[in-house]
Amino acid sequence: MALPLPSTLTPTKMAAYTDCPLQFRFSAVEKLPQMPSVAMVKGSFVHLVLEKFYSNNEFSDEPSTLLRECMPLAKPEIIENSEFLSLKLNESEVEDFFRGSEVLLQNYLCMEDPAKVKAIGVELQLENDFEGIPLRGIIDRLDEDQDGEIVIIDYKTGKAPPSAYVESRLNGVKFYGLLLELNLGRLPKRISLLYLGDKVTVDSSVTNQSLNAFKAKVKAIWKAIERACDTEDFRPVTSRRCNWCSYQEFCPAFGGDPEKARLALLG
Numbered sequence: 001m002a003l004p005l006p007s008t009l010t011p012t013k014m015a016a017y018t019d020c021p022l023q024f025r026f027s028a029v030e031k032l033p034q035m036p037s038v039a040m041v042k043g044s045f046v047h048l049v050l051e052k053f054y055s056n057n058e059f060s061d062e063p064s065t066l067l068r069e070c071m072p073l074a075k076p077e078i079i080e081n082s083e084f085l086s087l088k089l090n091e092s093e094v095e096d097f098f099r100g101s102e103v104l105l106q107n108y109l110c111m112e113d114p115a116k117v118k119a120i121g122v123e124l125q126l127e128n129d130f131e132g133i134p135l136r137g138i139i140d141r142l143d144e145d146q147d148g149e150i151v152i153i154d155y156k157t158g159k160a161p162p163s164a165y166v167e168s169r170l171n172g173v174k175f176y177g178l179l180l181e182l183n184l185g186r187l188p189k190r191i192s193l194l195y196l197g198d199k200v201t202v203d204s205s206v207t208n209q210s211l212n213a214f215k216a217k218v219k220a221i222w223k224a225i226e227r228a229c230d231t232e233d234f235r236p237v238t239s240r241r242c243n244w245c246s247y248q249e250f251c252p253a254f255g256g257d258p259e260k261a262r263l264a265l266l267g
């Protein structure tokens with residue numbers, strides 16, 4: 001019996017399939033829950049604070065409001081969030097969580113001057129059909145620069161990858177470029193990845209040539225996903241990621257049985 005195709009293809013799903021098809025099957029095809037990590041939830045909180053900051057011009061005109069007003073505004077939301085609750089942090093761990101988030105936000109203020117930013121969209125959800133492939137992505141921030149050109153800003157709450165891995169991290173960026181071309185009919189002038197963990201900015205541009213190569217890659221990956229769903233053949237690919245994979249006990253590479261995952265995780 002064939003497995004159902006995922007309803008959308010996102011940058012996260014594309015990376016998941018490329019990294020480990022079996023993990024992709026668990027998360028994107030069977031939609032089995034994953035255990036969130038502190039780093040993941042901290043990333044969500046930092047994104048939420050920045051979203052509030054740039055959604056309101058009064059905040060972003062004055063950089064100090066990021067920590068003074070937006071962070072307290074976002075705290076109740078994250079504290080009630082199911083992923084935050086599932087971390088089961090004790091009092092001192094909660095303090096560490098918010099102290100660490102504040103450091104990331106302070107780092108952010110060292111990287112950009114909010115007074116010079118003209119945000120024209122925040123947490124922008126884009127969807128479109130690309131040759132029968134349902135693409136979906138959320139752009140952290142869309143700016144207009146002084147020349148009226150579009151710039152995509154993507155916040156990363158970890159550290160910048162070593163230079164040898166930078167190219168592979170740019171797939172998400174090209175994905176946004178493709179979505180913008182499909183939705184607005186134009187390419188962004190620049191895409192900036194802001195690594196708040198170590199205050200490093202990686203700038204990239206999407207040319208027609210690089211976009212064409214990326215389109216071919218999207219089609220090839222979607223075809224491979226269709227084939228894998230059809231044959232139910234999703235192979236495990238081990239790597240450092242296995243250390244924090246929520247499905248390790250059901251992975252044959254670790255002696256587990258994938259068929260037991262659904263019952264164990266969904267009951």
Ligand code: SF4
Pocket residue numbers: 020022023236237238239241242245246247248251252253254
């Ligand atoms: S444990 Fe490793 S190989 Fe197995 S599903 Fe997870 S990421 Fe893939």
